[in-house]
Amino acid sequence: MELRQKIFDFLKDPIYQPEHYLSIADFRALTRERFARFAAAHFFTITDYVDNPRRFLAALECLAWADYSLAILSGVHYTLCGGTITKLGSAAQVAAHVPAMDVGRLRGCFGMTELGHGSDVAGIRTRASYDAATREFVLTTPDDDASKYWIGGAAGTAHICAVFAQLEVAGREEGVHVFLVPLRDEAGRPHPGVRTADCGAKMGLNGVDNGQIWLDDVRVPREAMLSRLATVSPEGRYSSALPDRGARFGATVGGxxxxxxxxxxxxxxxxxxxxxxxxxxxxxxxxxxxxxxxxxxxxxxxxxxxxxxxxxxxxxxxxxxxxxxxxxxxxxxxxxxxxxxxxxxxxxxxxxxxxxxxxxxxxxxxxxxxxxxxxxxxxxxxxxxxxxxxxxxxxxxxxxxxxxxGVLTRAGAESLRGLVNDLCRRLGEDRGAAARTLCAGFGCPDHLMWAPIARDWTTAFKYPGKA
Ligand SMILES: Cc1cc2nc3c(=O)[nH]c(=O)nc-3n(C[C@H](O)[C@H](O)[C@H](O)COP(=O)(O)OP(=O)(O)OC[C@H]3O[C@@H](n4cnc5c(N)ncnc54)[C@H](O)[C@@H]3O)c2cc1C
Incomplete structure (x- = not known):
């Protein structure tokens, strides 16, 4: 409560008053200035993400009362980029980045989505290959479809990006991992091999500069891969605390x-x-x-x-x-x-x-x-x-x-989406038959034949206790 009150008092500064007449360029500049002042006030630290999540949430929630562009630019920096470093990074990686990020001296963004892969994160195609000779990762955008897209802060604000990429070590695919990649220096000059473009005017949130990123064989040191869950030794040996790929992917995107x-x-x-x-x-x-x-x-x-x-x-x-x-x-x-x-x-x-x-x-x-x-x-x-x-x-x-x-086996859970799609296709023909097909697949007729669910599968989430 005390923290919220402090932040609400801080947001009474006239710079946080609504502005409806600005150009997009001016609105972005104002949002960045609003963010810079908020960060400099240092109301919380990014490590609260893990150590004190209530404090972390309380601080950031206040910003939506003032302006949503400010809330989102801050959310991308503190939660998506900073939180990912705190959760997936080693103690050394946290120590190397968080103090500067806390006060906004180092600004971060979060590069998960690609033009060709949004909801299907596991399908992203940005590559990170380990070069044991130089002890570096080489990050590559194979084509435009694999360019990072919609990345908040990437068009001009952010200095670094938490890039999600498919790791390859000694010819072996190890799945999606996160790499800290410099985008531009303090003066805004692009890092060698990094190209960015602006996603342009949007329906709203125009204080945030969403951008597209291409990585043309960008080399980053071995330490740039967030290494709490998995590491690559200097000689090029991969190891992970989570050998199960599915569990590793879940933890990687869990941020x-x-x-x-x-x-x-x-x-x-x-x-x-x-x-x-x-x-x-x-x-x-x-x-x-x-x-x-x-x-x-x-x-x-x-x-x-x-x-x-x-x-x-x-x-x-x-x-x-x-x-x-x-x-x-x-x-x-x-x-x-x-x-x-x-x-x-x-x-x-x-x-x-x-x-x-x-x-x-x-x-x-x-x-x-x-x-x-x-x-x-x-x-x-x-x-x-x-x-x-x-x-x-x-x-x-x-x-x-x-x-x-416990209603579904793991395999059953994985095929749920297919069954739901099947049900939706059949609904037009024979509602009862479709529900029976689904029940046979799940083996849980009590749950799925229950009237509200049989009528509308989307209610399944609302009535989990019925299973
Ligand atoms: C303003 C803005 C800011 C963003 N900021 C960031 C950022 O900072 N970093 C970042 O990494 N990303 C960011 N994103 C990207 C965002 O996370 C993606 O847009 C989102 O994940 C959806 O992906 P998509 O746009 O490719 O849509 P798609 O995945 O192509 O989905 C399109 C439609 O298809 C439907 N659909 C997809 N798959 C299925 C399925 N299996 N079954 C049924 N329906 C399906 C969806 O419901 C949706 O209606 C941002 C996007 C916007 C617009």
């Missing part, structure tokens, strides 16, 4: 969890802002005589369920934060992954509907940028897509939830 919790938290914040504006307006605005618009049943139907959902999501999120703060165990890590993925999708979808209703409930006034609902609708629309597309997350969450409950 997205905290970002998903932040997105869900921002959705709750934005819904709270929109509802505060709309409900206050509803109780001040008469229409058709003295009747306040808030007294019309349709108005209540539009706003109050969203208010209840926002409270429910707030408390659900608090449960996930408590799990994050508890001592880590493998079972807890799985539960956090499933809950954060599902809540990110549920909260961001709920927020889109909620803000649209708030906008309409304020009539024409809802369209004025000054009331914040419209800008939030635009800036946050991408929440349904980044850090895991919502539909894909719901599918993964449902599969994992069924597997966690």
């Amino acid at each position: 997205l969890t905290m970002g998903r919790v932040l997105i869900a938290g921002a959705a709750v914040t934005a819904s709270a802002i929109g509802l505060t504006v709309a409900i206050n307006y509803a109780h001040a605005r008469p229409q058709f005589g003295d009747t306040l618009i808030g007294d019309y049943l349709t108005h209540q139907r539009r706003l109050y369920p969203a208010l209840a959902a926002t409270y429910a999501l707030h408390f659900a999120l608090d449960r996930v934060k408590a799990l994050l703060a508890a001592p880590p165990t493998p079972a807890r890590a799985k539960a956090i992954h499933v809950a954060s993925s599902g809540l990110k999708a549920a909260a961001s979808w709920a927020r889109i509907r909620c803000l649209q209703d708030c906008r309409e409930c304020c009539g024409g006034q809802g369209f004025a940028a000054a009331n914040r609902i419209g800008p939030l609708l635009n800036d946050m629309n991408v929440d349904a897509t980044f850090e895991g597309d919502n539909t894909v997350l719901m599918q993964q969450g449902a599969a994992a939830e069924l597997a966690l409950g």
Whole structure:
């Protein structure tokens, strides 16, 4: 509470007041300056990501109240890049980067997505080959399809990028690993072999410079591979604490969890802002005589369920934060992954509907940028897509939830998506037959024949206890 209050007081500085008349270039410059001042104030340290996740989340959640471009630029730097270093890096790698990142002297970005591979992270094609003769990794973008795309901060802000690439050591493919690659120096001059381009104007979030990155045989030292989970010896021998490839991949991309919790938290914040504006307006605005618009049943139907959902999501999120703060165990890590993925999708979808209703409930006034609902609708629309597309997350969450409950074998869980697609195809022909096919595949008729699930497979995530 004390930390939040300090940050809210800090954000009263006029530089954090909304600006609606800026060009994209000026908005980016302002966002970078806002970020620089916030970082210099050093309210928390990136290692809180692991040591004190509640503090880490509390500090970053405050930024969404001020401006979402600032929240996202900071989220990419602290959570995605800094958090990945803290979680996957050795103590030496953390010590080498975190102090400068904490105060914004070194700015980071997060290079997972490629033009050709977004949701399918395991399919990325950026290569990192180990050269034992020079004890370096050589990072290569084989073609445009494998260029890193949409990378927040890559067009001009970031100095380094946490690049996800397929590791190859002595001719053997070892799967996706993370490498710290310099993009540009302090003066903004590109690192040799690095090319970047600007992703251009967006529907919202224009304070963030999203960029495309090509790596033309960029050489980085052996120490650039984050090495808490896996290492390559100077002679070129690969070893990992997690020999199972699936487990290793899960741990490598696991850094997205905290970002998903932040997105869900921002959705709750934005819904709270929109509802505060709309409900206050509803109780001040008469229409058709003295009747306040808030007294019309349709108005209540539009706003109050969203208010209840926002409270429910707030408390659900608090449960996930408590799990994050508890001592880590493998079972807890799985539960956090499933809950954060599902809540990110549920909260961001709920927020889109909620803000649209708030906008309409304020009539024409809802369209004025000054009331914040419209800008939030635009800036946050991408929440349904980044850090895991919502539909894909719901599918993964449902599969994992069924597997966690012991309903599915591992092989069954992996084929869930195929079965769901099969069901969707068949639904048009014969609903009952499709449900029976699915049940035969799962061997859990109680769960899947239960009426709400048989009607709509997407509800499977909401009713895990029914299995
Ligand atoms: C503004 C912005 C900022 C971003 N910042 C970053 C960043 O900093 N770093 C980074 O690495 N990435 C970033 N991203 C990328 C983002 O994470 C990806 O856009 C996201 O993962 C989705 O990938 P995609 O765009 O390739 O969509 P796709 O994966 O091609 O998905 C397109 C559609 O297909 C559907 N779909 C895909 N697969 C399936 C399936 N198996 N079953 C059913 N439906 C499916 C999806 O639901 C979606 O509707 C950013 C994106 C944006 C727009």
